[in-house]
Amino acid sequence: MKAKQARLDRFIRRQLNLPQRDVQLLLARGQVCVDKNVVNNGQMIINEFSHIVVNDQVLQALTPKYVMLNKPKGVVSATKDPQHKTVVDLLGPGDHADLHIAGRLDFNSTGLLLLTNDGRWSRYLASPENNISKRYRVTVEKPLNEDYVNAFSEGLFFAYEGITTRPAKLEIINDYEAEINLTEGRYHQIKRMFGRFQNKVLALHRLAIGPLALDTNLAEEQHRALSEQEVANMLHHSE
Ligand code: URA
8 A cells, every 4th residue: 555645653553553651662672763763753654756665674665667759640638548558558668567657649749748747747837826837739730820829818718617827938930830828728729729710630649748858859758867956846846
């Protein structure tokens, strides 16, 4: 079992099915280690990635994982799919069972996709109040103009959810291409925004999430682990 945020003594009690008195004795005798340090304080708050050993018995030893993938077209942003290849299939052999996707991309969208087993990190990224921007390159069917820039920065009302989209910055690159910055991720959001202008999205590529840009030398279908610094930078970033 994994401990989310929990008190150390309660976690040990549950794991070993011991009375509180016995847990206190283990702690007092220095028989409990958290992240390789002897801990006597049962009130210590641990999380799912704390390594916990009691008398040489490992109770929890999960390593946090953070992966950047360059998603190609025609792959599902899911961990399992009965029909199609998934982004997890692209990671190849290894134990990926505990990974989830931090911000999906549609079947035909490409670019930066993040996978992790750290639920707190992915929730932080997804939460609109943290203002983590997502930058996309978009190619559309009909020519763009300033009306799009204004409408996107004012926000569009989505009747289905009953919400107005947060201000989004659109930078027109040429008649058919633009870069767009969003700080939320509603279902098919970009396609629906251009849909207001009856303009079809032909290609959509995610370039960056917050301070993390897709590596230019990471080929489609390839992935790499994030560095500790990259993981931490996400939590200290806001637009
Ligand atoms: N908006 C979309 O419409 N599709 C994506 O994949 C991402 C954002």
